[in-house]
Amino acid sequence: AQSVAQPEDQVNVAEGNPLTVKCTYSVSGNPYLFWYVQYPNRGLQFLLKYITGDNLVKGSYGFEAEFNKSQTSFHLKKPSALVSDSALYFCAVIDYKLSFGAGTTVTVRA
Amino acid sequence: EADIYQTPRYLVIGTGKKITLECSQTMGHDKMYWYQQDPGMELHLIHYSYGVNSTEKGDLSSESTVSRIRTEHFPLTLESARPSHTSQYLCASSDHSEWGAADTGELFFGEGSRLTVL
Numbered sequence: 001a002q003s004v005a006q007p008e009d010q011v012n013v014a015e016g017n018p019l020t021v022k023c024t025y026s027v028s029g030n031p032y033l034f035w036y037v038q039y040p041n042r043g044l045q046f047l048l049k050y051i052t053g054d055n056l057v058k059g060s061y062g063f064e065a066e067f068n069k070s071q072t073s074f075h076l077k078k079p080s081a082l083v084s085d086s087a088l089y090f091c092a093v094i095d096y097k098l099s100f101g102a103g104t105t106v107t108v109r110a
Numbered sequence: 111e112a113d114i115y116q117t118p119r120y121l122v123i124g125t126g127k128k129i130t131l132e133c134s135q136t137m138g139h140d141k142m143y144w145y146q147q148d149p150g151m152e153l154h155l156i157h158y159s160y161g162v163n164s165t166e167k168g169d170l171s172s173e174s175t176v177s178r179i180r181t182e183h184f185p186l187t188l189e190s191a192r193p194s195h196t197s198q199y200l201c202a203s204s205d206h207s208e209w210g211a212a213d214t215g216e217l218f219f220g221e222g223s224r225l226t227v228l
Contacts, residue, residue: 036219041224044200088151090153097155103151
């Protein structure tokens with residue numbers, strides 16, 4: 001069974017609107033959760049992680065993610081999206097190893 | 111900027127050729143990984159190493175092989191390339207001592223090597 005799922009292949013938003021990229025996980029114990037971003041023709045870049053502590057995690061480029069244990073989710077959010085946020089986003093969880101979701105393509109239109 | 115480098119960035123070769131994708135990191139990380147990113151853009155772990163002389167196969171079966179003779183270097187080799195090997199290959203490294211330990215868990219990725227086999 002997949003340890004992490006990203007239910008949306010694509011997310012399209014207008015610039016200035018809120019952006020949410022969804023992620024759910026299924027691991028036993030306390031999860032270690034990550035978000036990575038991949039810009040075209042580039043490697044992955046680390047955005048943020050949740051290990052323990054506050055459920056709201058702040059990361060790079062104005063992104064944040066909310067850990068919800070009851071819903072086993074770790075959705076990525078940005079209050080006001082930019083065209084430059086258009087990229088491929090991966091959620092990942094440590095389940096004896098790091099497992100990546102299938103990725104969500106975000107397109108922000110001007 | 112992460113100090114992990116992959117060469118070549120792009121490679122187009124004919125079937126049957128032997129190729130080596132290079133990956134080097136200057137961060138002194140013990141752990142290194144190779145991921146294959148297929149056209150659907152999912153990431154699949156194909157090889158990893160926890161240190162010198164340590165190599166393991168990942169989740170996705172791959173005809174490629176790897177070696178880890180030096181901490182900073184983790185090359186991937188295909189002895190006889192085929193069109194089915196066409197993909198993007200991403201190398202990564204990390205400094206955490208074990209999965210789930212109280213450290214960063216962050217992977218540092220190279221820019222990727224896009225391989226096309228004709």
